[in-house]
Structures are given as C-alpha cells and as structure tokens.
Amino acid sequence: MPEVPEAAEVPQAVEVPEVPEETTEHRPRRRGRTTLLIAVAAALGVVAGACTGFLVQANRAPDALPSLSQATLAQAKGPAPEPLSAAQDREIKVDGDLRKLLLKRPSGARDADYTVGQDGWLDLAGYAETYDKPAYAFDDLVADEFRREAVVNWREGSSLFVEIRLVQFRQQDQLVAADDTNSAYHYAEGKPHTDSWPIPGTGDGMAYVHHSPDRKAGYTDVYNADAHAWRGDIEMEIWVSSGSPVSQKKIMDLAKRQMERL
Numbered sequence: 373m374p375e376v377p378e379a380a381e382v383p384q385a386v387e388v389p390e391v392p393e394e395t396t397e398h399r400p401r402r403r404g405r406t407t408l409l410i411a412v413a414a415a416l417g418v419v420a421g422a423c424t425g426f427l428v429q430a431n432r433a434p435d436a437l438p439s440l441s442q443a444t445l446a447q448a449k450g451p452a453p454e455p456l457s458a459a460q461d462r463e464i465k466v467d468g469d470l471r472k473l474l475l476k477r478p479s480g481a482r483d484a485d486y487t488v489g490q491d492g493w494l495d496l497a498g499y500a501e502t503y504d505k506p507a508y509a510f511d512d513l514v515a516d517e518f519r520r521e522a523v524v525n526w527r528e529g530s531s532l533f534v535e536i537r538l539v540q541f542r543q544q545d546q547l548v549a550a551d552d553t554n555s556a557y558h559y560a561e562g563k564p565h566t567d568s569w570p571i572p573g574t575g576d577g578m579a580y581v582h583h584s585p586d587r588k589a590g591y592t593d594v595y596n597a598d599a600h601a602w603r604g605d606i607e608m609e610i611w612v613s614s615g616s617p618v619s620q621k622k623i624m625d626l627a628k629r630q631m632e633r634l
Contacts, residue, residue, distance in 0.1 A: 466606060466634075470522040470538055475630050481526040484533055494521040494537065516552070517542035519605075531615035536630060539607040549602040553577075556600040556609070569620060571627045577601025577608075579623045599627035603634045 465473065471492040489498055496510065496518050503509035519542050525535040541548040557578055561568065565584040571577035578600060585593035597618035599610040610626050612618050 466540070466604060470520060470540060470606075471524075473538060473633050474522055474524045474536055475626065475633065477524065477526045478528070481528050481534075484525045484527045484535075486525075488525050488535060489521075489523045492522055492524060494523045499537075499539070516548040517544060532618075533613050534626065535611045536626070537609040537611075538634075539609065541605050541607070543605045549605050549607040552607050553600050553602040556598075560598055560600070567620070569624060571599060571601055571624065571631060573628070574601040574603075574631050577627065577631065579620070579627050581618055581620055581623060583617060597623040599623050601627065601631055603631065606634060608634070 474492070488494060496513055499518070499521055500506045500510035500513060519540045521540065522538045523536065525533065527533050539549070539552070541552075543549065553576075557576075560566065560578070560580040560582075563580075563582050563584070566580055566582050568578050568580045571579055579597070580599070581597045582595065585595050587593055592615055594613050594615065595617045597612040599608070601608045608627075608630060610623065610630060612623055612626070
C-alpha cells in the first residue's frame, strides 16, 4: 500500500506590524530659511526706502535761508543812569584796600602785646600758623584760592584783647568764604559750655561766648569769645580773649559793626 506522504507543513502566517495611526501631535516648527528670507527682505526694503528718500531730497532745489538781519530795536531816550559811587558799589569796596573796611580802634584802646601780620596784612603762611595744624591748613588755603587777609588787633583795659580778620578768596570754582565760615560754626559749637546767638543782618552769622576758660601751664585763665560771618568772597573772624568772662554784648557789638562796614 503506497505510503501516504506526510502533510506539508503549512507555513504560519507572518505577523504584519500594525501601521500606527497618524498622530495629531506635531513637533515645534523650527525657524527655517523662510523666516530668514523674510527678515532679509524687510531689511533690504528699509535700505531701499532710505536711498530713495535721499535721492528724492538730493534732486530738490535747496530752500532759501532766512535773512540774518533783524528789525532795528528802538533805543531808550534820555540821559544814561549815573554810575554807582564807590560807597554804593560793593565790588569797588572789596577790591580796593581791604584794610579800610576793618573796624577802627576805639578811643582809649592801646596796642596789643603782640603784632599780627605786617602793616595790617596777614599773608598765607601767617594765616596758616593760626591753625592747630599749620602744614595742613597751608595746603587747604592754597586749594581754596586764598587771595589776601586784612587784620587789626588792639588791647582794651588790662586784659581784654580783640583781633579782627577779613579773609578774602578768589572763589573761581566754589563759595569758599561760606564753606569756611560753616566750618568755624561747627568748631565753635563743639566747645563745652558755649552760648551762641545769630548776628542780625548777616543771614547765618553767629557769635559765641565760651564760659570755660583755657588753662595753660604758666598762664592765668583766659576766657574767649568769637564771631563768624561772610559776605560775598570775604570771611569775617572776630576773636576776643580776656582774663574775665566776655559778655554777649561785647562780642555782638563788634560783630554787628564790623559786618555793617562790609
């Protein structure tokens, strides 16, 4: 009996991978050449517009400039005003002999025991010596454009001494007279047992009486008072020392009369 051939193996069906459905999500779009071309075209358009405007303007005839002449101004009639006298013109006063603006020595006063300056003037080096640190003061006065200083001093009675200084600055860049006066205010107010009063008619001028005496070895107690004010480019300093306390009336009277002369 013939052999029955074995049944041929039926090949198994090949699994076909499922085609995924088209997704609805999209990747962010990159900025490609299209955007760049648009930007270049816009820039070229701006340049082309500017060139066109320049060419149009260059081909136009220039406009005529307005006349530089003006209508003749009417002049005032009558005589010119009288110039200020030397007594009224402050600039003449302060640019003249500064010593003439100092208070005069009162009747009965005598020469002080010491000489200040020479012939009523105190130079830069001499003024710097009146400070606690002359070397630093000298440099500061040079920087502050020190111009000149007039000074007078005298003695009243047995132990009262008065010294008045008018310090003038060039003041090219800053108001040095006002700044230095403000520094004097702070220095005077920093001393203990001190009374102060504004000097009438001076704006911010101040007078000081120091009730605590200066005690130095070999010397009797010395009481001090001082006054400070400024006007324009001039700084006023008044120094009074005495063997007994200085009265408010004394320092205020000196300060008011001296500022009136300025």
